[in-house]
Amino acid sequence: MYSELSLADIVRENRRGRGDMVALVDGDERITYAEFDERTDRLANALTSEGVLPGDRVLWIGANSHRVFELLVAAGKVGAILCPANWRQSADELRFVIDDLQPKLIVSEPKIVGDLHDSLGDDRIPWVRCSDDSDDEFQRWSASFPSTPAPSSESIHAEDPVLLLYTAAFDGRPNGALISHRALISHSLVIAVQRQIKEGFVFLDSGPLFHIGTWMFAVATFVCGGTNVVLSQFDPRRACELIERERCQGAMLFPAMIDQLVAANGDDRYDLSSLHFGPAGSTWNHMITLDRSPWGRSNAGYGQTEVGGMLTYHALGIDGLGTHGRSSPLMQVRIVDTDGRDVSTGEVGEIATRGMHLFNGYFNRPDLNAARFRDGWYHTGDLGRRESDGTVSFVGPKLRMIKSGGENIYPAEVERALLGHPDVDSAAVIGRPDSTWGQSVVAIVVRNASASVTEQELIAHVRNQVASYKKPKSVVFVEAIPRRGFVPDYDLLDIQHGGGGYPGSDPTPITTAATSEMTR
Amino acid sequence: MYSELSLADIVRENRRGRGDMVALVDGDERITYAEFDERTDRLANALTSEGVLPGDRVLWIGANSHRVFELLVAAGKVGAILCPANWRQSADELRFVIDDLQPKLIVSEPKIVGDLHDSLGDDRIPWVRCSDDSDDEFQRWSASFPSTPAPSSESIHAEDPVLLLYTAAFDGRPNGALISHRALISHSLVIAVQRQIKEGFVFLDSGPLFHIGTWMFAVATFVCGGTNVVLSQFDPRRACELIERERCQGAMLFPAMIDQLVAANGDDRYDLSSLHFGPAGSTWNHMITLDRSPWGRSNAGYGQTEVGGMLTYHALGIDGLGTHGRSSPLMQVRIVDTDGRDVSTGEVGEIATRGMHLFNGYFNRPDLNAARFRDGWYHTGDLGRRESDGTVSFVGPKLRMIKSGGENIYPAEVERALLGHPDVDSAAVIGRPDSTWGQSVVAIVVRNASASVTEQELIAHVRNQVASYKKPKSVVFVEAIPRRGFVPDYDLLDIQHGGGGYPGSDPTPITTAATSEMTR
Incomplete structure (x- = not known):
């Protein structure tokens, strides 16, 4: 070719x-x-x-x-x-x-x-x-x-x-x-x-x-x-030396790394003016050449190793409604339900994509590949929302789904609403088997020190953010949420707080008919 | 996929x-x-x-x-x-x-x-x-x-x-x-x-x-x-109206079109400040927002419909030796001889390319496609030269080749050298059958009005520009060079000035052995 x-x-x-x-x-x-x-x-x-x-x-x-x-x-x-x-x-x-x-x-x-x-x-x-x-x-x-x-x-x-x-x-x-x-x-x-x-x-x-x-x-x-x-x-002094010596224009820098560079160059010993970067406080801004473009203002976006890097750029729609901007011009993005149909604008669904910089699949994982590559689209396993101006908000990983009253509820969306409350330090959401609704939403919450928000106040807060059927039925306040890496250890939380009955998991018998449906 | x-x-x-x-x-x-x-x-x-x-x-x-x-x-x-x-x-x-x-x-x-x-x-x-x-x-x-x-x-x-x-x-x-x-x-x-x-x-x-x-x-x-x-x-006044009304940042403009825009907006009636463009005289520069980037300084390059647009950008190597810069990052470029081997740096050869924005071939032209797509490379039919700093100079179309003393000579290269002389208005180069060398180079030249450069002076001029074997053996001064479209009508020039014996054409018999070699 x-x-x-x-x-x-x-x-x-x-x-x-x-x-x-x-x-x-x-x-x-x-x-x-x-x-x-x-x-x-x-x-x-x-x-x-x-x-x-x-x-x-x-x-x-x-x-x-x-x-x-x-x-x-x-x-x-x-x-x-x-x-x-x-x-x-x-x-x-x-x-x-x-x-x-x-x-x-x-x-x-x-x-x-x-x-x-x-x-x-x-x-x-x-x-x-x-x-x-x-x-x-x-x-x-x-x-x-x-x-x-x-x-x-x-x-x-x-x-x-x-x-x-x-x-x-x-x-x-x-x-x-x-x-x-x-x-x-x-x-x-x-x-x-x-x-x-x-x-x-x-x-x-x-x-x-x-x-x-x-x-x-x-x-x-x-x-x-x-x-x-x-x-x-990464070593901040060595990085400063190299930026000065090689006149580096770009670098891979997270906020914590920028803080270290600022500290290492407190005496302005190194000339970092070749570096074009977004603003991060006046000391930093004076050390470098400030990038005032949309990318300089926000180099955030939504990405995955699986898309070769970035799928959406906040710089494409930086003043838009979505937190993560618009897609790479070489990719397509859809927000889909569990049947692969587009969800409505403003609704949370799985981010699906295809295009020129999509990866080829996972090495030696035929089952995972079959689950992720369906109907011509790669399913990211992440949740997002299309806003009314077309921009996208990333919501969180689609680790599991709660089904209540026939509706799909993603823990990440409810957790994000909980975290928006000033008294909440961290939160995880599980589903508890419910004989009427299939499952009910339970929030496990760590409050900030000396914060006093109540269960009812938090439920009301969530109800103001998302559809009512997604609000927790109950809130359990704890000292700490167990984690595996970055994400809550949902399996342990289920054991601790009576979670279970997730769609596709071992069913909690509700009616005989439902059980036979789910295990067929 | x-x-x-x-x-x-x-x-x-x-x-x-x-x-x-x-x-x-x-x-x-x-x-x-x-x-x-x-x-x-x-x-x-x-x-x-x-x-x-x-x-x-x-x-x-x-x-x-x-x-x-x-x-x-x-x-x-x-x-x-x-x-x-x-x-x-x-x-x-x-x-x-x-x-x-x-x-x-x-x-x-x-x-x-x-x-x-x-x-x-x-x-x-x-x-x-x-x-x-x-x-x-x-x-x-x-x-x-x-x-x-x-x-x-x-x-x-x-x-x-x-x-x-x-x-x-x-x-x-x-x-x-x-x-x-x-x-x-x-x-x-x-x-x-x-x-x-x-x-x-x-x-x-x-x-x-x-x-x-x-x-x-x-x-x-x-x-x-x-x-x-x-x-x-294209209508200059309408273009000004649209640039102002739609706040156009770019436009497809050649120098002659820019002159018309400047004339149409002589009274500064239209606000063209949204347009980012390279410099073209102080009146123009004040009407628009001047683009001082390498691209603004020179948006030239070498391109063809067949590569989807531009193959090399002068802006990539604007201060380099080559007149046409470096290749698109999505393409590869080689300069090859008639056998498909790389010619040396500084030598003229055919520009061959491949890469992501190459065309698929010509519609319904199997013979032309077979001639142009060879050994994994598309042959552009154009001549170029790789300079010592890696930049490329486009020389001219490879319409035909002269063979003299076993060496390949492309008319476009000799014509370019001739056109570099201040007394030369236009020039075309043909090959004339030669019993010793196979062919000899003949230059057909139109001098500028009142210019007096002689045959020997032009031959010496060319010899200073290119390898000696490429210099014309003789120069014919004419009033006008017949053209077909943009390019000289070489067939007519051959008839008028005794050209012929091109490699691959009906051979002019030199020796029996050579003839049988060429027609085998």
Whole structure:
């Protein structure tokens, strides 16, 4: 196909058009696009020699490094898939990743993760260790291969997956999202429009490269012919040094990281004026070049690893009704009910999507893929609402659904209404079996210290925010809500507070007819 | 495929996300995205009722109109292809288009082209006439169909062609370039990065909609959720009125059109300050908002209908050595010799390309397609040069090649060198059979009035610009160079000045062995 474009093609074209420009900065290493193409050719041949074939996985366990970029493009050149693992995980979690991924090769950084090979090593899997001294096994290994283009490079398809990222484990275990060349490249152009990424753009990879949030900027910087500056792990002083030295225009920065940069540069020792960023307090605003565009005012939006990054941009509709703006111009978004029909404007439903930067599905999860990819649309497992001006509000994850009086009630929507009350610190909503309604809504609430809001006041508050049938029947005040990761531990809450009877779960017998209906 | 995206999908998503925003302005008509989606659903059903099937062509013969946009999207909804013809062509030329295209339906504007149906009408082809009064046959026809989505709308593929534009007839007859949804949409994002096209962008379609140069901005405006303001034909006063009234930020303007706008607004009657554009003299610069970005400084580049618009952007490498900058981030560019091998930096060769916004090929031209699509690359038929900094210079069309002493010599390169001499008004280069060298280079030159440059001076001038073997052996001074359209009539020049013996043409016998080699 003459319209194919892969990450390898991007690097080769950058070699032709700007071969002397710097693709990657990592410590004292400055790698031009010509060198990057050559290195990844050598590495692709090295992968081939280890038996890595199209569709095979290569696992990286280490911090940010120029090697992650090289492995990604080299994997792309042979049709393989790079998984950069979250190296902050426990040994047990990493063991799960290795068992799940069945990689053909593992590359690790002992300086970051210790000698995992001794504890996790499976001798059937080749393992290459990286070090920053002259005894770098990775360097010796890859440099020993020729830089001739890998034989299979002409048969790579833009639809092939090239990056695999494990996503948040809402359902108990992480799932590996397979992201194609096509998704990474097309998403790059969308973010380039928003963030103004062009030739000469310099981006500081200050976020982790096991997260799509960093990759989406890093790949866009490559696609547009810019320079990625690699920060091994976030360190505010080191980040300031690199921003000043490399004249970085962009960086992956969350509010807490900005606070650390402001503190590290309290004496204005570093010139951060090259950085274009949104406002975050007057000290910060004076250190940088303030971005007053809609994106600068709010770089928020709704995204998922599964959509290659951002699905909606608050900057597209920043003054609109929705909290999360409008969709990427390369994606379609619908808000659907459990039967896949569009819900009405203002109603909460599941966010479904399709388009050019959608992922290919989860690795080795046929059941989950069948559940998520239906009727031509990918179902995100997240809840949203279309506002009357067309903008979208993200409501929360669709972890489970309560059914009361035949109506669907999503806990996230009720929780959001509860959290809007000034006396509420945190909240979780469960369904309790109810012989009349099927289930009834129960709110588990932690009040702020010294707050005195009552059960009836909270029920009235929720009723003012959402449809009446969604309001809690009762409120239980507790000291703390048990969590699994970011989200409430609903199973434990059910046990503690008598929840159950969810649609699709083991039914709580209400009538014999209903039971036979539900188990048929 | 969950990653598919068509123009219909773009319009539907804009309906969901910004249904009340204006998609199109044409005279007093203001068509929102919701209305645009509904109208094109009706029109799609109307097309289906006329027997228009996937792959069929619909021909538009008329000036710019909201109907062209509606026909494009409606054609896309049923898998058909819209061809907006150059309505300035003669009746014979339009007859060629109809014969070549074999459209299933013709829509024309009698107010622009007269009643073509009487002179060209083929009663086997349904013909719909548009008018701006209450007796609009197009309106009556399309409005009589329901707005239910066309049945086949789910089976449209992003790779399907949707727009067919006839391209410059360098080889004697125009060829219809088939442009897919994928090419139009992906090109849109690239131009959006350069031109800063986002939600709320308002574009004045002041160029003709039978030309890719207008379409590339018009489609980008749609894709990004902006408003297209349709100008039926270019009229400077009307353009000023619309820019002021609609607060247009962009427009399709060539230097001659800018001069007319400046003249029409000599009394500063119109407020053109919404328009962001590059500099063009101080009067113009004060009327508009000056765009000082690289794109504002030079919106030039190298493009072709066949690449969906622009292949290289001068703004990407504006201070570089090449006259035409670097490639679109979604395309690859190589400069190749006749065997498809990369020529050296600084050498002239054919521009070959592939990537996301490449066209699908020419309609009904199997031989031309086979000649142009080879070894995984589309050969543009244009000559270019890769400079030492990676930037590209476009040299000229590769109409023919001279072979002298075993070396390849492209007339366009020698002509460009000749035109660099201040005494030269125009020039064409041919090859004359030569018993020693195969061919020798002959320059046909028109001098400027009262200029006196001699044959030997011109030969020396060229020798300073290009390799010595490319310099003319002789120069013939003439009063005028015969042309076919934009380019010299080389066949006539050969007859007039003894040209011949081109590689691949009927060979001029040099030795028996060479002849048998060339005809084998």
